[in-house]
Amino acid sequence: MTSLKAYVLTRLLLSIPMIFILLTIVFVILRLLPGDPVLAIVGMKASEEQIEKLRKQLGLDKPLWMQYIDYVLSILRLDFGRSMIWGRRPVITEIMEHFPATLELSISAFIVSVLIGVATGLFSSLKPSSKLDISLRIFSIVAYSLFIPMFGMILQLIFGVYLRILPVAGRKSPLVDIDTVTGLYVLDSILTLNFEGLITSIRYLILPSITLGIVLSGVYTRLVRSSMLDVLSTDFIRALKARGIPKNQLLFKHALKNAFIPVLTMMGLQFSILLAGAVLTETTFSWPGMGTFLMERIEYRDYTTVQGTIVFFALLVSLVSLAVDIVYALIDPRIRY
């Protein structure tokens, strides 16, 4: 077995206790929260009989330890259980309905953040301490400290209300139908050759992606700048300059590629921040993804859905960080596991 394969296997095995611990923490915290989930579901007017009947149906009449064992056993069977509210639909169905929206927003915001971050970082590093550099460094600080709902609302007001060129909320125009293949509307529109669908899904993606993308780009700006400055002052770059390598080639092929390794690390780390940011962005833009879904279910004390969603997120984050580690090894041959 190669060292990389052994590493991947170890990481996968380590994920199991990590998810188990997380599951236990979430289980305990949810039950420590004040508020009866049954009452949150049935509301004030329900009779005692209705409340007790539902409590029994949901298994909440059992002792806590029994509820915990039931839940762990169902997770081991890869059964996320059923939602406690609204028809008790399977949690995995609910997740699969909402996750594509979050994934689509995350991907596009990620692209925006990397494009803006790398471009501004690169420009910044070309002329250190110039006006441009200082401006871009200020931009990076401001971008990072922007409050997503506020920034999102400003963009909504400018582009949606005043200029009326971009929609303010939702995933697509209600007048356009998109056949769902993957749940990612842009991709689905391309796959089904639905040009109208493609336009509407891109239009609706622009403002939330820019909002989240700009906020996340600040980190990349600073990281690319400092990383580029480091690389540009190394001996091998000086040697390449001395050999007369054209500057474009020097910067993009050699310097940027080497400067990209810490950026890649950050991309992996940013993934969980991206998901967290997506929660706020989704709320601001009424984006029907996992963030708004999770917030709503926490409010209703929908234990099974909240637990299932968090386990799903945990799996996702650990898989992404694993993938990033593997990509390191491919980009930088010095890294060995």
Place this chain on the structure above:
Amino acid sequence: MRTYRSRAGIARTTLIAIIAIIIIAGIVAGYMFMQQSATSKKNVIIIGTTDKVTDLDPAMAYDFFTWEVLSNIGEGFFKYKPGTLELVPGLAESYEVQEGGKVWILKLRKGLKFKDGTELTAEAAKWSIERVARIEGDPAWFVTDFVEKVEVVDKYTLKITLFQPVAFFKAVLAVPTYFPISPKSYPADKVSPDNTAGGIGPYYIEKFVRDQEIVLKANPNYYEKPKTEKIIIKFYKDATALRLAIESGEIDIAWRTLNPSDIVDLKKKKDLQVIEGKGAFIRYIVFNTRIPPFDNKLVRQALAAALNRKAIVDKVFLGTVSPLYSLVPAGMWSHIDAFKDKYGEGPNYDLAKQLLKQAGYSETNKLKIQLWYTPSHYGSTEADVAAVIKESWEKTGMVEVEIKSAEWSTYIELTRGQGLPVTLCGWYPDYLDPDNFLFPFLHTNSNRWLGKPYSNPDLDVILEKAQVETDQNKRAQLYVDVQKVLAEDAPIVPIFQGKLFIVAKKDIKGIVLDPYMLLRYWLIYRG
């Protein structure tokens, strides 16, 4: 120097590339703009809301908005005439009441079909009602509390026998729980939460994407043609998003629920209209009479007298609600301004001080109370409502109020379980009858949900009598008596009655807002 020039050269190339991208983006944006302006279609109306659809099954649905959708894709035996509280025939073309109100004979309209092609018959209607009882969902009590049996007389005639006469049963028959559905499209004994089959109504559901949209299309099998072929409902996460959507022209109608300040602002917009209607939802303060000092009637009366409703209406809601002086909403038969008659328009500080003195309190020996509210369930204005109430009570100089809050699920648990001393609550009616505004609050066996705050055996007798009395004048008198006792004992103090607001584009016509509160999509059109 050479290095510097080269970097600058690269910067120039990149700059040109960026400009090119901006130009291309501009062209694409221009095209997209054209797309945007083409979204208004004559036969399509888009309604935005912050509400949610819960269970689309009439046997389980028990919330305002899901009932609204159901009442547009189905119909009961009776329905409210738009703009009034008059019940007119719906799927029942005629009816007969026998045995002093105990037996109801309903003759169904002939030739109506469900979406799946099944004909509406008495058998299907019987199956639908019995299904509700079988499933025992949240609204099952509409059937199980009243109905003894349902029988088929002939293909189009249904006989419903009640345990005892119920004066308001016609109103009960109008709720979505009683809507006939097709036995072919729904399982007999379990809930079908995402079932879009519906009943027989002006529209049917063409498409339903949870949390995103519902597309309704005119039902060719219904006996009246809706004014607009297609209605699209789009869901928003909060009032701000809904406001931005109507301002940006993305939707034609912004319906439930905008913030009071949004309504005031949008009234100034030239391209929008704000339509106002009476609502039947009410807000009130509950004093738990089992908890001292609220077991003392003088204390409750003093606080009722000192309540500044006008400040709440004007300062917190900017005039978008009306002060209320009874639990029965203004405009409903039997309503009297019971609290106004007893304590004045308020705040009546002199009376409040006098009552507090009688109860043994003074400026030096203040009445100390906790006022509880829940921060989001009744909207973001709740903390302000609590603050204004505190201010008005403390103006007597003899009261010290501590404001406390709890999230909704905790709030209900505390209210029901321990019985909080003073709480702010609200009520959306189940059916439009004074009974639904008095019995659940004041009858000893029915107010468990409020923490059993009050019990008056004499009042229980009147409330029970009013439920079975079939002469409306006599019923009205009984309810007037109940409201007088309510003002005298003051276990629950009404604060305000909600109004309904819709913000719509100028060319949208046919919107009817009335105490029924559910929007009738089939009346709306683009003028």
